[in-house]
Amino acid sequence: MTTLTAPPKTAPPPARPRKSPGTAKWKRRIPLLPALIFTIAVTQLPFVATLVISTFQWNILKPGERHFVGLDNFTFVFTDERLRTAVLNTIVLTASVVLLSVVLGLGLAMLLDRRFAGRGLARTLLIAPFLVMPVAAALLFKHALYNPDYGLLNGTLNAIYRLFGADNGPTVDWISSYPMPAVVLSLVWQWTPFMMLILLAGLQAQPGDVLEAARMDGASAMATFRHITLPHLRQYIELGVLLGTIYIVQTFDAVYTITQGGPGSQTTNLPYEIYLTMFRKYEYGQAAAAGVVVVLGAIVIATFALRTIASLFREEASR
Amino acid sequence: MTHAALAAPGARFKKLLHRGDDHGSAPKLSPLWTFTAWLATLAFFAPVAWMVLTSFHQEADAATNPPTPFAPLTLDQYKLLFSRDITPFLLNSAMASILSTLLVLALAVPAAYALSIKPVQKWTDVMFFFLSTKFLPAIAALLPVYLIVKDAGMLDNVWTLVILYTAMNLPIAVWMMRSFLAEVPKEILEAAEVDGAGLLTVLWRVVAPVAMPGLAATSLICFIFSWNEFMFAVNLTATQASTAPVFLVGFITNEGLFFARLCAAATLVSLPVLIAGFAAQDKLVRGLSLGAVK
Numbered sequence: 001m002t003t004l005t006a007p008p009k010t011a012p013p014p015a016r017p018r019k020s021p022g023t024a025k026w027k028r029r030i031p032l033l034p035a036l037i038f039t040i041a042v043t044q045l046p047f048v049a050t051l052v053i054s055t056f057q058w059n060i061l062k063p064g065e066r067h068f069v070g071l072d073n074f075t076f077v078f079t080d081e082r083l084r085t086a087v088l089n090t091i092v093l094t095a096s097v098v099l100l101s102v103v104l105g106l107g108l109a110m111l112l113d114r115r116f117a118g119r120g121l122a123r124t125l126l127i128a129p130f131l132v133m134p135v136a137a138a139l140l141f142k143h144a145l146y147n148p149d150y151g152l153l154n155g156t157l158n159a160i161y162r163l164f165g166a167d168n169g170p171t172v173d174w175i176s177s178y179p180m181p182a183v184v185l186s187l188v189w190q191w192t193p194f195m196m197l198i199l200l201a202g203l204q205a206q207p208g209d210v211l212e213a214a215r216m217d218g219a220s221a222m223a224t225f226r227h228i229t230l231p232h233l234r235q236y237i238e239l240g241v242l243l244g245t246i247y248i249v250q251t252f253d254a255v256y257t258i259t260q261g262g263p264g265s266q267t268t269n270l271p272y273e274i275y276l277t278m279f280r281k282y283e284y285g286q287a288a289a290a291g292v293v294v295v296l297g298a299i300v301i302a303t304f305a306l307r308t309i310a311s312l313f314r315e316e317a318s319r
Numbered sequence: 320m321t322h323a324a325l326a327a328p329g330a331r332f333k334k335l336l337h338r339g340d341d342h343g344s345a346p347k348l349s350p351l352w353t354f355t356a357w358l359a360t361l362a363f364f365a366p367v368a369w370m371v372l373t374s375f376h377q378e379a380d381a382a383t384n385p386p387t388p389f390a391p392l393t394l395d396q397y398k399l400l401f402s403r404d405i406t407p408f409l410l411n412s413a414m415a416s417i418l419s420t421l422l423v424l425a426l427a428v429p430a431a432y433a434l435s436i437k438p439v440q441k442w443t444d445v446m447f448f449f450l451s452t453k454f455l456p457a458i459a460a461l462l463p464v465y466l467i468v469k470d471a472g473m474l475d476n477v478w479t480l481v482i483l484y485t486a487m488n489l490p491i492a493v494w495m496m497r498s499f500l501a502e503v504p505k506e507i508l509e510a511a512e513v514d515g516a517g518l519l520t521v522l523w524r525v526v527a528p529v530a531m532p533g534l535a536a537t538s539l540i541c542f543i544f545s546w547n548e549f550m551f552a553v554n555l556t557a558t559q560a561s562t563a564p565v566f567l568v569g570f571i572t573n574e575g576l577f578f579a580r581l582c583a584a585a586t587l588v589s590l591p592v593l594i595a596g597f598a599a600q601d602k603l604v605r606g607l608s609l610g611a612v613k
Binding site for chain 1: 353437440457458568597607
């Protein structure tokens with residue numbers, strides 16, 4: 001797709017061998033080349049094609065009318081109301097899923113960092129949502145939880161109402177009444193275990209003696225958490241947020257499966273809108289232009305992400 | 320924890336049950352918080368449990384309100400799935416995932432070697448180049464990939480998926496493998512070279528034993544991501560090369576929905592990843608964080 005600006009250097013260049021530097025240098029590069037060439041061919045070339053297509057008026061239903069239009073598609077992308085809604089939906093979806101899953105993941109990680117009966121089993125069960133195939137998880141939420149007639153949410157409400165003598169509970173059509181929360185909830189369910197795993201690794205990497213010292217000094221649990229644990233976890237939280245953002249911005253499965261972007265365009269995010277432009281409206285030029293804009297947005301996020309990862313990387317390299 | 324795979328099988332099972340006990344100094348959770356922890360765990364696990372349970376029910380018992388968890392169990396849904404031919408989809412998924420994982424390893428292991436044990440100049444820049452390709456949304460590449468694949472007559476072909484999944488996972492694999500290879504002690508490598516051991520001997524005797532668990536973890540992560548991939552699969556395949564997630568989306572509509580059969584299909588396609596993920600949970604964190612977290 002594209003190359004990003006070079007991130008900060010993380011280590012001094014390794015010492016060069018003294019004898020015949022030319023051949024030795026190439027000998028070292030040879031194992032790297034197949035992977036590098038493959039990556040450039042499969043990821044960078046399509047992006048060049050996207051750039052070219054984005055300057056054409058090209059609708060597959062009107063084959064005779066393909067022609068160069070310069071930046072017109074970009075004007076369209078920035079002024080089209082559907083796309084603006086899609087950008088907004090993408091931000092709302094990504095931000096709420098990341099935020100909620102980090103908070104829930106942190107809570108679970110704090111609990112699982114302590115000893116309790118069946119901790120190993122609890123951890124194993126907790127990672128299951130992350131391992132269920134995303135399309136399967138989305139269908140599971142759509143039908144097993146949200147379905148107004150036989151979904152678990154309404155079923156449970158019903159059972160509770162009957163427990164208290166009422167005839168039946170309310171029949172809520174969760175997906176059409178609360179489309180965005182419905183998608184968010186299913187994604188939070190999938191991503192909380194991911195955050196939990198990374199934050200738990202962070203908690204377990206905490207130096208025990210510092211915590212011990214804090215306890216000896218009579219620091220309260222809250223103070224220890226705020227002044228020792230949270231600063232220590234910062235890097236792990238950043239890593240979780242950034243990796244989560246990268247994956248969740250790209251969400252396609254859940255939107256396609258649960259709401260198909262609807263009702264109206266209430267849950268249409270950018271990947272789904274681009275998909276619609278491409279395979280429903282057949283406007284290739286517009287889809288390509290939207291793709292270019294998405295990549296530009298991703299570069300902004302990725303620059304932050306690379307910086308965070310570079311700092312973790314530097315720590316490791318200096319070890 | 321890195322060398323868990325080298326431990327005896329018995330020890331491994333014990334570890335699954337008492338995971339995290341190595342952190343022995345950790346304080347105990349009070350009964351109230353233990354209850355909270357278990358409540359949260361069960362809340363998160365409930366949809367999975369419900370999916371598996373429903374998959375063993377008859378359709379009439381599956382779509383009831385209120386739910387009937389204690390309905391009689393049956394294998395009918397699974398039998399139906401196989402008679403309605405989920406098999407080719409599973410085979411396509413297995414083929415795309417396994418072949419691309421092998422291809423990823425063939426490309427990533429030498430690259431990771433060149434980036435860690437005998438690093439090339441500017442190796443960090445190369446590392447970040449690989450990673451940057453992962454950050455860019457696949458949707459932006461879908462159109463040109465679709466057009467190229469169509470022109471090449473490779474639509475609805477498993478090999479198309481193999482190549483795309485390889486590109487998708489290669490950066491992750493390079494990062495992970497590098498972090499595992501970086502653990503090979505430099506002193507031992509140097510000592511072996513001073514003793515006049517050849518490259519192959521060094522690789523086989525020194526590097527391989529340390530890197531094996533890492534290789535297993537890397538393959539697992541690549542397999543999981545390929546197995547679960549949906550966007551390319553649904554847009555680039557039609558009838559011959561469709562994978563398991565594409566089979567599943569046939570259940571999207573509400574009309575004539577077979578809920579129990581849907582649950583059986585969802586359980587079946589999630590099973591390989593669930594088993595692999597449970598078995599290798601130690602490695603999962605390091606893989607998911609590209610090796611940045613141990």
